[in-house]
Amino acid sequence: MTYATSxxxxxxxxxxxxxxxxxxxxxxxPLEVAYDHDGIQSKISRERIESGPRSIWRYKDLxxxxxxxxxxxxxxxxxxxxxxxxxxxxxxxxxxxxxxxCNPSWSFKDRVVAVASSRARQMGFQTLxxxxxxxxxxxxxxHAARAGMDAIVFIPHDLEAGKVLGSAVYNPTIxxxxxxxxxVNRLCSELADNRQWAxxxxxxxxxxxxxxxxxxxxxxxxxxxxAPRQVVAPMASxxxxxxxxxxxxxFQRYGLIEDxxxxxxxxxxxxxxxITTAWRGGTTNIRPVKPATIAKSLAIGNPADxxxxxxxxxxxxxxxxxxxxxxxxxxxxxxxxxEGVFAExxxxxxxxxxxxxxxxxxxxxxxxxVAFITGGGLKTADAVVEHVTQPIPVEGTLQSFExxxxxAPQAAAVGG
Amino acid sequence: MATRRxxxxxxxxxxxxxxxxxxxxxxxxxxxxxMADVEQDxxxxxxxxxGSHDEIDRALSWVEEQGVRVDPVAGDVVEG
Numbered sequence: 482m483t484y485a486t487s488x489x490x491x492x493x494x495x496x497x498x499x500x501x502x503x504x505x506x507x508x509x510x511p512l513e514v515a516y517d518h519d520g521i522q523s524k525i526s527r528e529r530i531e532s533g534p535r536s537i538w539r540y541k542d543l544x545x546x547x548x549x550x551x552x553x554x555x556x557x558x559x560x561x562x563x564x565x566x567x568x569x570x571x572x573x574x575x576x577x578x579x580x581x582x583c584n585p586s587w588s589f590k591d592r593v594v595a596v597a598s599s600r601a602r603q604m605g606f607q608t609l610x611x612x613x614x615x616x617x618x619x620x621x622x623x624h625a626a627r628a629g630m631d632a633i634v635f636i637p638h639d640l641e642a643g644k645v646l647g648s649a650v651y652n653p654t655i656x657x658x659x660x661x662x663x664x665v666n667r668l669c670s671e672l673a674d675n676r677q678w679a680x681x682x683x684x685x686x687x688x689x690x691x692x693x694x695x696x697x698x699x700x701x702x703x704x705x706x707x708a709p710r711q712v713v714a715p716m717a718s719x720x721x722x723x724x725x726x727x728x729x730x731x732f733q734r735y736g737l738i739e740d741x742x743x744x745x746x747x748x749x750x751x752x753x754x755x756i757t758t759a760w761r762g763g764t765t766n767i768r769p770v771k772p773a774t775i776a777k778s779l780a781i782g783n784p785a786d787x788x789x790x791x792x793x794x795x796x797x798x799x800x801x802x803x804x805x806x807x808x809x810x811x812x813x814x815x816x817x818x819x820e821g822v823f824a825e826x827x828x829x830x831x832x833x834x835x836x837x838x839x840x841x842x843x844x845x846x847x848x849x850x851v852a853f854i855t856g857g858g859l860k861t862a863d864a865v866v867e868h869v870t871q872p873i874p875v876e877g878t879l880q881s882f883e884x885x886x887x888x889a890p891q892a893a894a895v896g897g
Numbered sequence: 898m899a900t901r902r903x904x905x906x907x908x909x910x911x912x913x914x915x916x917x918x919x920x921x922x923x924x925x926x927x928x929x930x931x932m933a934d935v936e937q938d939x940x941x942x943x944x945x946x947x948g949s950h951d952e953i954d955r956a957l958s959w960v961e962e963q964g965v966r967v968d969p970v971a972g973d974v975v976e977g
Contacts, residue, residue, distance in 0.1 A: 492932070509902060509931045509943045509970050590976075612975040637975070662975050663968075670969035671901075683974050717977065766934060766941070769906055769966055778977025783906075785972030827977075 484520045485545035488512040488687055491789070499545070501604055501679065503686040511785065512687045514545045518734070525735050527706060530698075534558075537592055537695040543731065544596055544695075545688050550603035552628040556591040557695055559583040561703035561851070567819040571836055575849040577709065579700055580822055586623045586647070587857035588616040588778075588825070589696065589721065594681055597689035598624040601679035607631055610678040612669040615644050616778050616825075616856055621681055622651035633678065635669050637662060647860070662772075662782075690786075693721045697728025700851055701738050708733070708743050710848035713835045715827045715855055716747040716756050716801075717779040719790030725853070726793050745799035746843055747790055748834025750774035750809055750826075756787045760801035765791050775806045775864045776826040778856060800843035802834035809833055810868050813858065823858030831855075899950040903957065906966040907940045916963055917942065924948070924956040943970055 488497040492510025503512055525542050533539030537557035541548065560580045568576035584591040594617070598609055609625045611617050612635040625632030632653030636645065640657070649655060658665045673683035681689045701708055708729045716722045726745050733740045749757045752774025759767045767787040772780035784790070794800060804812070812832030817823050824832070831852050838844045858865070873889045875881045886892050905916070912935065921928050926948030933942040946953050957967050 504902065504970055507931075509945075511971070613977065614975065615977045617976040635975075662973070665975050666969055666973055669974050670971065673974075680974070682976055683971060686971065718972065766936065766939060768908070768939060769968065780977060781973045781975075783904075783966075783968050783973045787972075 483545050483547050484517045484542060485514050486517050487515045489515040501601075501606075501684045503684055514687050514691055516543070516545075522735055525737070527737060530702065530737075537595060537692065540695055540698045543698070545691055546596060546599040547603055550599050552595060552598045552602060552624050554585045554591065554595065554624060554627050556584055556595040558699060561700055562820060562822070564820050564852075567816065567832075570815060570819055571839060571846070573839070573846040573850065577700075577704070577849070577851045578816070578820060578822060579696060579851055579853045581696070581853065581855050582822065582824060582828075582857035586616070586619040587860060588620065589693070589853075589855040590616045590620040591623075592695050593689045593692035594620040594624050596692035597679065597681040597685050598628055598630070600688035601681070601685055602628060602630070604679070604685075606677065606679040608633060608678040610634070610669075610672075610676075610680045611682060612636070612665050612680075614640055614777055614780075615647065615860060617682065618653075619647040622648040622653040625653060626651040635665055637665055644860075690720045690724055693724035694728035694731065696721075696853060697725045698732060701729060701732050704849075706738050708738050708741055709851040710741070711744045711746065711844045711850040712853070713746045713748055713831055713838060713844070713850065714853040715779055715831050715834075716749050716784070716787075716790055717781040717827075718784045719747075719756055719786035719788075721853075721855070722747050723786055723789045723793050726797065743797055744844060745793050745797040746834065746838045747794060747799070747801045748830045749801070749803050750776040750779060750830050751803045751805050752776070753780045753782060754803040755782065756784055756790050757801040757803040759787065760791055760794060761803075767791075774809075775861070776809055776830050777861070778825060778827045779830060800838060800841075802837040802841070802843070804830060804833035804837055808837075810865055812836070813865050814868065816854070817858070822854060824854045825856035825858050825861040826864050827856055828854040828858070829864070898947065899953060901946045901953050901957075902970040903944060903946065904968045904970050904972075905942045905944070905960065906968070907935070907942075908966075909938060909964070911964045912938060912940050914963060916960060916965055917944070920956055920960065923959070925952050926956050
């Protein structure tokens with residue numbers, strides 16, 4: 482049984498029923514799920530969580546879904562890797578990588594879509610919908626298939642075929658909108674008001690956003706029931722960033738971990754950094770931008786939760802970083818070469834942002850730090866294909882190998 | 898009749914123009930401001946528009962022609 486009680490406006494605190502609503506009727510502020518905290522407190526314990534499934538549903542007491550409606554693709558409980566080799570490269574003492582590339586559709590979006598699709602089923606929807614250029618559409622399509630629901634996915638008309646494939650294989654309805662991103666935004670916002678579809682990040686957004694908290698829950702549990710001192714996470718809409726912090730706060734509130742301060746550092750690519758720009762300018766007014774970066778999964782020019790991300794930074798003595806596309810590629814390579822984790826461009830933003838945060842003294846290299854890697858590298862292979870090591874061509878003879886190997890620059894790195 | 902919730906973002910000279918006044922005068926729509934924050938060279942306004950679907954579309958096209966950015970109230974919904 483869920484302990485969710487209502488939706489509450491983040492601006493004026495007005496309450497609404499647990500319906501498919503996302504903005505307050507009075508002030509148009511965003512809505513957020515509210516819970517019966519006393520009920521949760523009376524039931525939750527480390528032991529109860531540890532005896533649950535190895536997925537996000539071990540935290541079902543904290544999620545807005547009743548058991549019988551759960552759409553289960555075994556999302557979450559992804560590895561937390563101690564990253565000593567990367568830490569050494571960056572001059573850090575204790576660094577961990579939360580590797581969310583291991584989710585069923587290879588990105589953290591499975592967490593939010595798992596909750597959104599389950600709640601959509603509970604509210605009686607038969608159709609899941611979204612507007613996306615990649616990860617979100619993949620996850621919506623996969624979850625709809627798993628749940629036996631219909632899926633309709635809106636994409637810009639000029640999206641590369643490779644990116645469409647990750648959704649198309651699950652056989653959703655795919656609508657290619659002939660227009661700009663702004664046109665797709667507008668169309669889908671109107672459709673969400675007019676159709677009986679669960680647009681996961683529009684009319685069921687309050688439930689969708691709740692899934693991101695499970696990243697913090699898992700990290701705290703995997704660290705041996707403690708919070709890290711510092712967090713570096715990518716920012717697109719800003720929702721993931723704020724919900725990670727909220728997740729740690731909730732574990733502190735319920736006494737599952739100690740109440741220690743957590744510094745939140747957000748990472749964006751310079752080509753789409755409206756939140757970082759506002760942070761640097763000392764304002765909470767976010768100026769929308771036209772995205773121009775290889776980090777497409779973070780390319781949200783008008784971030785819905787940017788204001789709240791800024792508040793989280795301020796409240797936690799945190800900060801923000803903005804990195805170039807070249808640094809993004811370097812970040813992907815550094816993570817892969819040091820730790821064996823192949824991240825998409827958002828992961829490159831996180832690692833490059835971590836490096837920048839150290840250089841600008843926004844984080845302390847001696848404090849325990851977790852960097853969130855939110856998607857797998859094969860999704861954005863084009864970003865690195867020209868920068869990675871090339872094969873040494875040889876004939877199938879020992880002599881050919883010896884000759885070629887002796888001259889190859891890569892040979893120096895091979896032992897034996 | 899239709900209702901649309903939108904966010905206008907003003908930059909530069911557009912901040913000083915009486916866009917919302919003109920919107921209600923030049924088009925058959927009712928404007929209802931719900932939240933706003935306006936600085937010297939930048940500002941945003943969240944408002945509700947009531948009118949026919951076509952008239953709202955026409956009005957919003959005109960607003961964009963004045964150099965004002967128009968977004969859905971929930972921000973960008975196209976995600977990666």
